[in-house]
Structure formats: structure tokens, C-alpha cells
Amino acid sequence: MRKYDYVAWREEGQWTAHSPAVPGVYGLGSTLSAAEQDLADALHEFLDYLDEIGERAPAPKRVTSGVLEV
Numbered sequence: 001m002r003k004y005d006y007v008a009w010r011e012e013g014q015w016t017a018h019s020p021a022v023p024g025v026y027g028l029g030s031t032l033s034a035a036e037q038d039l040a041d042a043l044h045e046f047l048d049y050l051d052e053i054g055e056r057a058p059a060p061k062r063v064t065s066g067v068l069e070v
Helices: 032-052
Strands: 007-011 014-018 026-029
Touching (some): 007 032, 014 032, 026 032
Antiparallel strands (some): 014 026
16 A cells, blocks of 8 residues: 555635646545545556556655745
């Protein structure tokens, strides 16, 4: 089992969750919890697909967040 860091944000009433280690895979939901679960399901499906075609899963990356004033 791998652990992937992710970021999540809320926009126009919808939560989006994404792991930068896995481009193109996102989770969506009306709550943060729903978006997290949707991302977990999407990652599981994607990693299963990679396994089926003999491709290596992306390595997890550490994600740090912060606020920059520009």
C-alpha cells in the first residue's frame, strides 16, 4: 500500500482533491470527505490499471502547503 499526499480546495461549492504525484487524477465532492473518498477511489482504479498493463506506479511525493504574499 502506498500513501499519497494530496491537496484539496473548495471552489463554487465543490471540493476538489488532487495528488501532485499522479497527474490527471482528481476527486470531487460536495464535502471534503466526499472529495477525499472520490480521490482514493480514482487513485485505486488508476493504480490497478497501471498494474494490469505492467506499468510502474508513480512514486509518492511529499507535499507542503503554505501561503505566499505577492
